Amino acid sequence: MSWLKQLFSRRRLYADLAQEIREHLEEKTEELVKSGLSRKDAESAARRELGNLTLTEENARDVWRWPTIEDFLSDIRYGLRMLRNNPGFAIVSILTLALGIGANTAIFSVIDSILLRPLPYADSANLVMVWENNSRHPNPHNTVSPPDFLDWDKRNTVFSGMAAMVDQRANLTGNGPPQEVVRQAVTANFFSVLGVNPLLGAGFTAENNQPGHDNVAILSYGFWKERFGSDSSIVGKTIVLNGHPLTVVGVAPESFYWFIKDGSLTGAKPQMWSPWIIPEEYHDRKNVGRFMTVVARLKPGATVQQAQTQMNTIAAQIEQEYPDFNGYWGANVVPVRMQISGDLRPALWILFGAVGFVLLIACANVSSLLLARAAAREREMAIRTAIGASSWRIACQLLAESVLLAVAGGGIGVTLAIWGTNALLAASPRNLLDLRSVAIDMRILAFAIGSTLVAGLLFGFLPSFISAHLGLSETLKEGGLRSSAGRRRGILRSAFVVVQMCLALVLLAGSGLLMRSFIRLVGVDPGFDSNHLLTFKVNLPFSKYGTDPKCLAFFQELLSRLSHLPGVRSATMNSFPPFSGLGAATGVRILSQPSLSRSDLPVAAVRVVGPDYFHAMGIPLRVGRTFNAQELAEPRHVVIINQAFADKYLPDVNPLGQKVVIYMKSNTESENTPSEVIGVVSDVRHMGLETPESPTVYWPHPELVYSAMTILVRTANDPLALVTAARNELQQMDPEQPMAAIATMDQLLGDSLSRSRFTMMLLAIFAGIALLLAAVGIYGVIAYGVTQRIQEFGIRMALGAGRRDILRLVLRQGTRLALLGVGLGAISALTLSKFLATLLYEVSATDPWTFAGTALLLIFVSLAASWIPAHRATRVDPLVALRYE
Amino acid sequence: MMILRTLKHQPLHGYALAQYIKRTSNDLLRIEEGSLYPALQRLLKEDLVKAEWSVSSTNRRVRIYRVTAKGAKHLEGEVSRFERMFEGIMRVLARGES
Numbered sequence: 001m002s003w004l005k006q007l008f009s010r011r012r013l014y015a016d017l018a019q020e021i022r023e024h025l026e027e028k029t030e031e032l033v034k035s036g037l038s039r040k041d042a043e044s045a046a047r048r049e050l051g052n053l054t055l056t057e058e059n060a061r062d063v064w065r066w067p068t069i070e071d072f073l074s075d076i077r078y079g080l081r082m083l084r085n086n087p088g089f090a091i092v093s094i095l096t097l098a099l100g101i102g103a104n105t106a107i108f109s110v111i112d113s114i115l116l117r118p119l120p121y122a123d124s125a126n127l128v129m130v131w132e133n134n135s136r137h138p139n140p141h142n143t144v145s146p147p148d149f150l151d152w153d154k155r156n157t158v159f160s161g162m163a164a165m166v167d168q169r170a171n172l173t174g175n176g177p178p179q180e181v182v183r184q185a186v187t188a189n190f191f192s193v194l195g196v197n198p199l200l201g202a203g204f205t206a207e208n209n210q211p212g213h214d215n216v217a218i219l220s221y222g223f224w225k226e227r228f229g230s231d232s233s234i235v236g237k238t239i240v241l242n243g244h245p246l247t248v249v250g251v252a253p254e255s256f257y258w259f260i261k262d263g264s265l266t267g268a269k270p271q272m273w274s275p276w277i278i279p280e281e282y283h284d285r286k287n288v289g290r291f292m293t294v295v296a297r298l299k300p301g302a303t304v305q306q307a308q309t310q311m312n313t314i315a316a317q318i319e320q321e322y323p324d325f326n327g328y329w330g331a332n333v334v335p336v337r338m339q340i341s342g343d344l345r346p347a348l349w350i351l352f353g354a355v356g357f358v359l360l361i362a363c364a365n366v367s368s369l370l371l372a373r374a375a376a377r378e379r380e381m382a383i384r385t386a387i388g389a390s391s392w393r394i395a396c397q398l399l400a401e402s403v404l405l406a407v408a409g410g411g412i413g414v415t416l417a418i419w420g421t422n423a424l425l426a427a428s429p430r431n432l433l434d435l436r437s438v439a440i441d442m443r444i445l446a447f448a449i450g451s452t453l454v455a456g457l458l459f460g461f462l463p464s465f466i467s468a469h470l471g472l473s474e475t476l477k478e479g480g481l482r483s484s485a486g487r488r489r490g491i492l493r494s495a496f497v498v499v500q501m502c503l504a505l506v507l508l509a510g511s512g513l514l515m516r517s518f519i520r521l522v523g524v525d526p527g528f529d530s531n532h533l534l535t536f537k538v539n540l541p542f543s544k545y546g547t548d549p550k551c552l553a554f555f556q557e558l559l560s561r562l563s564h565l566p567g568v569r570s571a572t573m574n575s576f577p578p579f580s581g582l583g584a585a586t587g588v589r590i591l592s593q594p595s596l597s598r599s600d601l602p603v604a605a606v607r608v609v610g611p612d613y614f615h616a617m618g619i620p621l622r623v624g625r626t627f628n629a630q631e632l633a634e635p636r637h638v639v640i641i642n643q644a645f646a647d648k649y650l651p652d653v654n655p656l657g658q659k660v661v662i663y664m665k666s667n668t669e670s671e672n673t674p675s676e677v678i679g680v681v682s683d684v685r686h687m688g689l690e691t692p693e694s695p696t697v698y699w700p701h702p703e704l705v706y707s708a709m710t711i712l713v714r715t716a717n718d719p720l721a722l723v724t725a726a727r728n729e730l731q732q733m734d735p736e737q738p739m740a741a742i743a744t745m746d747q748l749l750g751d752s753l754s755r756s757r758f759t760m761m762l763l764a765i766f767a768g769i770a771l772l773l774a775a776v777g778i779y780g781v782i783a784y785g786v787t788q789r790i791q792e793f794g795i796r797m798a799l800g801a802g803r804r805d806i807l808r809l810v811l812r813q814g815t816r817l818a819l820l821g822v823g824l825g826a827i828s829a830l831t832l833s834k835f836l837a838t839l840l841y842e843v844s845a846t847d848p849w850t851f852a853g854t855a856l857l858l859i860f861v862s863l864a865a866s867w868i869p870a871h872r873a874t875r876v877d878p879l880v881a882l883r884y885e
Numbered sequence: 886m887m888i889l890r891t892l893k894h895q896p897l898h899g900y901a902l903a904q905y906i907k908r909t910s911n912d913l914l915r916i917e918e919g920s921l922y923p924a925l926q927r928l929l930k931e932d933l934v935k936a937e938w939s940v941s942s943t944n945r946r947v948r949i950y951r952v953t954a955k956g957a958k959h960l961e962g963e964v965s966r967f968e969r970m971f972e973g974i975m976r977v978l979a980r981g982e983s
Contacts, residue, residue: 019946020898021899023900023946024918026945027900027945050918050919051920055919056920059922063927
C-alpha cells in the first residue's frame, strides 16, 4: 500500500482496528465466562489482561501515522478549539501580546534603520569624519579650514583618502520654475572615498580636478526623480546653476543617503554634487576660516583609535607651526555611523527598554490568564494523565496552545508594527528621523518572530507546565479550585502582578520625568516673539549680484516692498536666524583689553541683520541704541552686542563705545576695521530652547554683505497666507529668483522641540499601555482570588460580617500587591532613571514630585481595579456562596 | 517473526493468535496481548500480511490475518538469520565449555 493510499484508507483502518480490539475483548470475556467467572468479573479480568485498551489502540494506530507531525497538527487543532471555546480569553491574550510584540517590533525597526542597518557606502565601518575641535571653546564637530585639510591630507599615513565638502544653496534656472537647490561642493575624490558608483554616468574623474573642467554635476536620485522626472538621458545634459552651466555627469544611486547635519551651512540634504577646487588663496591661513566638512577612509587594518592618535600628533605639529591660527585647535575623528546616529542613541535605547518592559508586562498578563485557565483545566489534565498521556504529550499540548497564542499575537503585532512605524514616521516632524521609510526586512521579521517565540515559550508555556505537574489522585479527589497546586498558582500570579506593577511604575516615572522636562522646556522664553513670523531664504547668485551694492540694493528693496504689503507689520532679515540650526562665529579682539594672540581671543557668534531687526523680532534693547538709517545704508563700523557678550567679555565696564575687532572678513589684522559698540540687546535662544545663548555680535547688512539672507516677516495674521504675495514681490524684482525654506518661526521652534516631544509622547504611550495592562493584571488576580474565596466570604457573612468588612478584606489583598509593586518599582525607577538624565531639561532624574505622583497614580489605579471584584464580592448572597463548589 | 511463522502455518485472528502462542510455547512466552495489535499493524503496513473480515468458528465477526508472498520471503530471511545467530552463539558457548 503506497503511503498515499494509506492516507485515504486510514479511517477504515482505524475502524477495523477498533472493532478488532473490541472483538478480542469480547472473545476473551466469553472464554472467561465459560471457565466459570461471572460476566462482570470476566470483563474486568479480560480488560486487565489486555492492558490499557486505549493505549493499545493508540499504539496500534501509531504504526500508520507520522507521529510528530500528526501529533503536532492535532495539538494545534485542539488548541484552536480551546481558543474558540474561550473567545474572551483568546481575544484578550492575543491583543495583549499583539500590543507588546507590535510595539517592540516597531521600535526595533526604527533602531535597525538608524543604528544597525549597513550604511549605503562601501565598507562603511572604515569611513570617518574628521573635525576640528578647539580646546578652549569645545565644539567637537567644528568645521575645518582648507589649509588644515590640505595639511592633514599631506601628512597622514592612516587614511587612504580624504575628501572635503561645503554645502551651498544655489539657484537652479531653466527646465521649469526657478528653484533653490542644495549643492554640495566636494573635492573630486569624494565619491571614490565613499566608495559609491553612480547609477548613471561616469561620475567625477581626475580631470574634473583641473580648473575649467569642474563645471560638472552629479544629481541625487531624489532630485533627479523630482525635477527631471527620472529622465534616463540626463547624462550629458546641461543645467544652469546660479547662471553657470553645468554638465550632468552622473546620478547617485537610490540607496545613497548622505546628510551630515553638523557643520552644514544649509542644514539640508544635498541635491547635487559638483567638484570644488580649493582656490590658491585658500591655501594661506591668513585668508580663510573654518567652513569645510571632511570625510576620510581608513586604510585597511587601521583603527579609529590609531587615526585619532595620528591626527592628534599632526594637529599638534600644525599648532606649533601656526600658533596664531591653530592655537588650541585639535582634530576629532568620528566614525560616520556615530556621526549620523550619535545623538539619537540615548533616546532610542531608552525607548527600546521601555517597549521591552511593555512586552514583559503583556507576557505576564497572558501568563496570568493561562495560569487561571490552568486551574480550571486541572481535572482535564489529571484525567488525561490517567488515561495514559505522557508528560511529554501534555507539555506538547500546552506548548501548542501557547505557540498558537503567540503566533496569532505576533502576526497581528507585526501588522500593527508595519502600520504603526509608518504612521510614526508620518506623524513625526521632518527633521527628527531623517528616514524616508522604515522597511520591514528580514532582520526585523526575525526579531519579531524571535520575540514572539520567547514570549510564547517563556510566559505562555512554562508556568502552565509547572502548574500542570501535580499529584494525580489529589487533584481528582479535591475540588479543583482549592488544590495545593492552585495555591502555588496563586502565588505565581501574585508575583506576576507585583512585577507588572514594578515595571509599570518605572515607565510611568520615566514618562513623568520627560513630561515635566518638556513642560519646563516649552516654558522657556526664546528671547524674541516667535508668533506670526514668516521666514524664507533668498540666496542671490554671484553671477547676477556679484557686487556688494547690488546685493544691498536688492535686499533693501525687497524688504521695503514686503513691509508695504497688506497684513505685514514689519519685514527684516538675518544671516542666521534663531532655530535655524546654523550660525557662524569667530574671534573678537576688544581693543581696550590687554592684547592676546589671535588664538587666545574670546569667541563670539556673528549675525548680520537688516533694518529694524530687534524691534521687529521683539528683542528688547537694554542699553544704547539700534542701527540708524545711515548705518543701514553703508558700512559705518558699528556693532550691537548681546547681554551674554557684555556679561562675559565686558564685565564691570560700560560696553557702549567699546571698540572691537571682529575677525570675520579676514584673518589679517589690517583688513578688519574695529567696530564700535552702540547698543546691547537681550539674549536670544539661538540654537534651541535648552541651549543658553552664547556671546553674539550683530552687524548691519552693509558691514558684511552676505548674498544669502533669511527674510523674516512679522504678519498680522497667519504668516503662511502671505507666502504668495511675498513670492510675487520677489518675482517682480527678479523672476529667476526662487524663495526657499519657507516656514513660520513657530514651526521652526516646534521642530527644535520635536525630538523631546516625540520621545516624551512615545514613552507616555508606553507608560499608558503599561498602566492599562497592569490594571488588567491586578483585576484578574483579585477577581480570581474572590472566586476562590467565595465560600469563605459566605461563611463570614453568615457569621455576621458586613459588606464593608468583605470589601476591606479583598481590598487588602489588592493594596498589598500594589504597595509591594510600587515599592519595588520605585527602587527600580530610581536606579534606572539616571539613563534618562541626558534627555531631561532642568529636572533631576530623581525628582521626588514625579515619583510620588506616579506612585500615587499607580496605587489609585490598582485600588480602582481591585474595587470592582471587591464590590462584586460584597453582593454575593451568603447562601449561594456557601454552596459554591 | 513468531507471528509470521504462526500465521504461515495457519491464518488466524488476533485473539486466536495470542492463545496459540501462549499454548505452543507452553506458557514460556507470555506476551502482552496489547502489544500484539501494534505488531500486527506494523506487519500490515509493511505488506507482510493481509487482513480480511470473515466469520470465525464461533460465529464471531473476526479479522483474519494471512501471510503474503512478500511476508513468506521475509520470514525465510528472518528465520535463517536467527538460525545463524543461534548457531554462532552455540558455538561460542560450546567452545567456552570445553
